[in-house]
Every structure is written in C-alpha cells, then in structure tokens.
Amino acid sequence: MTEVSTASSHPAGEVRKMNRIVDLTFNLQERMLLTSIPICAVGLIGNGAIFWLLCCKVKIKLSLYFFSVTVANLLIIFCNFVIIILYFAQITPRLIFQRVMQILHICGYDTSFYMFTGVAVERCCSIYFPDWYRSHRPNNFSHFGVSILWGLSFMVSFVDYYACFPRFQINFHVFFVACRTSTIMEIIIELIIFFPIIFSCTLAIWIRIPKRKEGTLRARLDITIVAMVLLFLILNAPLRIAHILTFWIHKIDTYMLQNISLLMDSLNSTCNPLVYFFVGNWEWQKSSAPIHAFLEKALKAEESKPEGTERGQAQA
Numbered sequence: 001m002t003e004v005s006t007a008s009s010h011p012a013g014e015v016r017k018m019n020r021i022v023d024l025t026f027n028l029q030e031r032m033l034l035t036s037i038p039i040c041a042v043g044l045i046g047n048g049a050i051f052w053l054l055c056c057k058v059k060i061k062l063s064l065y066f067f068s069v070t071v072a073n074l075l076i077i078f079c080n081f082v083i084i085i086l087y088f089a090q091i092t093p094r095l096i097f098q099r100v101m102q103i104l105h106i107c108g109y110d111t112s113f114y115m116f117t118g119v120a121v122e123r124c125c126s127i128y129f130p131d132w133y134r135s136h137r138p139n140n141f142s143h144f145g146v147s148i149l150w151g152l153s154f155m156v157s158f159v160d161y162y163a164c165f166p167r168f169q170i171n172f173h174v175f176f177v178a179c180r181t182s183t184i185m186e187i188i189i190e191l192i193i194f195f196p197i198i199f200s201c202t203l204a205i206w207i208r209i210p211k212r213k214e215g216t217l218r219a220r221l222d223i224t225i226v227a228m229v230l231l232f233l234i235l236n237a238p239l240r241i242a243h244i245l246t247f248w249i250h251k252i253d254t255y256m257l258q259n260i261s262l263l264m265d266s267l268n269s270t271c272n273p274l275v276y277f278f279v280g281n282w283e284w285q286k287s288s289a290p291i292h293a294f295l296e297k298a299l300k301a302e303e304s305k306p307e308g309t310e311r312g313q314a315q316a
Contacts, residue, residue, distance in 0.1 A: 065146060
C-alpha cells in the first residue's frame with residue numbers, strides 16, 4: 001500500500017510543479033506586456049515629436065532616412081500598443097485586422113533595419129571617400145535609396161506573412177515548404193547581406209569618431225548613427241535570430257519569444273528619440289535655442305569648434 005501511494009504521489013507532484021511553472025511563465029508574460037504599455041506611450045509621444053520636427057523644421061541631406069526610421073518606429077509602437085490593449089481587453093479582432101497589423105509590424109521592423117543600413121553606408125562613403133561621394137552622388141539619391149528600401153521591406157513583409165501564415169487552409173507539407181522558403185529568404189537578405197554591411201559600416205564610422213581635428217568637436221551625426229545602430233543590434237538582432245531558429249528548433253517557446261520581442265521592439269523604438277535628445281544636447285549650453293535645435297545638432301554631419309573657442313576667436 002505504501003509503495004502504491006508513493007508511486008501515485010509522484011505524478012501528482014509533477015503536475016503541481018508543472019502548474020506552478022506555467023503560472024510563473026504566464027505571470028512573467030503579463031508583466032512584460034504591462035511594462036510595454038508606458039514604454040509604448042512614451043515612444044508614441046517622442047517619435048511623434050520627431051516626426052513633426054523632421055517634417056516641418058529640420059532639413060538635412062540624410063533626413064529622409066531618419067524620417068523613415070521614425071515612421072517605422074511609429075508603426076511598431078502603434079501595432080504593439082494595439083496588441084497589448086486587445087489582449088487585456090480580451091477582444092478578438094477580425095481576421096483582416098490581424099493580418100494588417102501583422103504585416104505593418106513586420107514592415108516596420110524591416111524598414112528600420114534597412115534604413116539604418118542605408119544611412120550607415122552613405123555616411124561611411126562620405127567619411128572615407130569624400131571627393132568621390134561629393135562628385136558622384138546624385139542630388140536625389142536619398143529619395144531613390146529610401147524608395148528602394150521601402151519597396152524591399154514591403155516585399156519581404158508580404159512574402160514572409162503569406163508564406164508562413166497562409167490565408168487558406170492547406171496541407172502541412174505545402175505550408176512547411178513555403179515557410180522554409182520565406183525563412184531562407186530572410187536569412188539571405190538580413191543575415192548574409194544587410195547584417196555584414198551595417199556592422200562593417202558602423203564599425204568604420206565608430207573607428208573614425210576619435211580621429212577628429214584638434215580643437216573641433218566630433219560630428220554628432222556619427223555618434224547618433226553608432227548609438228542607434230548599437231541599440232538596434234543589441235535589443236533586436238538576437239531575438240530576430242532566435243525567431244528564425246524557431247523554424248528548425250521547436251523547443252523554443254515561441255509565445256514567450258513574441259512577448260520578449262514586443263517589449264524589446266517597443267524599447268528600441270522609444271529610445272531613438274532619446275538618442276537624438278542626448279546627442280543634440282551634449283556639450284551644448286544654449287538654453288534659449290528653439291526646440292528643434294537639438295535635433296539639428298544630433299544630425300549635424302560637419303565637425304564644429306566648441307562654442308567657447310568660437311567666442312574667443314571672435315573677441316580676438
């Protein structure tokens with residue numbers, strides 16, 4: 001009798017242990033979603049302000065790239081915010097709404113990645129090959145490059161969504177082949193093509209930052225690019241790689257991964273306006289300047305002399 005009762009208590013104990021683990025996991029996921037709400041709110045306000053400034057106040061050569069990044073950030077934060085609200089309100093939206101939100105979120109992420117790559121490449125060329133860059137760069141190159149990157153982002157988003165989340169019920173084998181094709185396409189475009197480019201160009205910009213002329217400040221655009229790309233790679237790249245690996249490694253908890261990705265996406269998109277603010281106000285003392293001056297400073301490509309030096313030369 002003792003052996004029977006002992007044997008029967010083991011499954012019951014394991015069930016209770018599993019239930020505790022499930023409860024802890026569920027609570028952790030809900031806490032991550034709750035944490036994302038204020039982050040999304042701040043991100044909407046910050047990116048909305050940057051959107052307005054780039055539209056109406058600040059005009060620089062590479063502003064179209066940063067404008068596209070801001071639009072992508074707003075897409076990501078808006079989608080995440082709506083998803084969280086629907087989750088806690090226990091509302092199941094229509095299928096077409098879910099599809100649109102999914103496509104917009106994927107497009108926002110891809111667009112941020114591609115635009116960071118584009119601006120890093122342009123800045124790297126302007127630093128290391130200034131004469132060639134000035135003489136060969138077309139006037140409307142930013143418009144052309146941004147249009148190509150937006151088109152690529154939409155194409156990848158649609159292929160990724162409709163391959164891995166098919167519209168009609170099909171057999172598993174067809175779904176597997178289609179999603180595998182989409183995953184391989186993501187690996188080629190993001191990990192093999194774009195990631196080495198953005199990493200090498202950002203590294204080249206970072207190496208060049210300390211090598212400034214004596215008595216001049218660093219070009220703040222370089223600091224802005226390096227800071228934003230580092231944030232993106234630290235917060236998003238590992239989760240993106242893990243997302244790709246879930247296609248082959250089925251032991252990864254995809255639901256937990258989605259919640260972590262939602263939190264990190266929201267955090268990264270919210271931090272970008274803060275990067276503009278801190279870089280633009282760093283080593284700068286003018287309190288009476290207009291509100292958009294910090295953004296102009298953060299995106300300033302030319303090296304400048306400190307204000308104290310300029311005043312001293314003027315007095316002399």
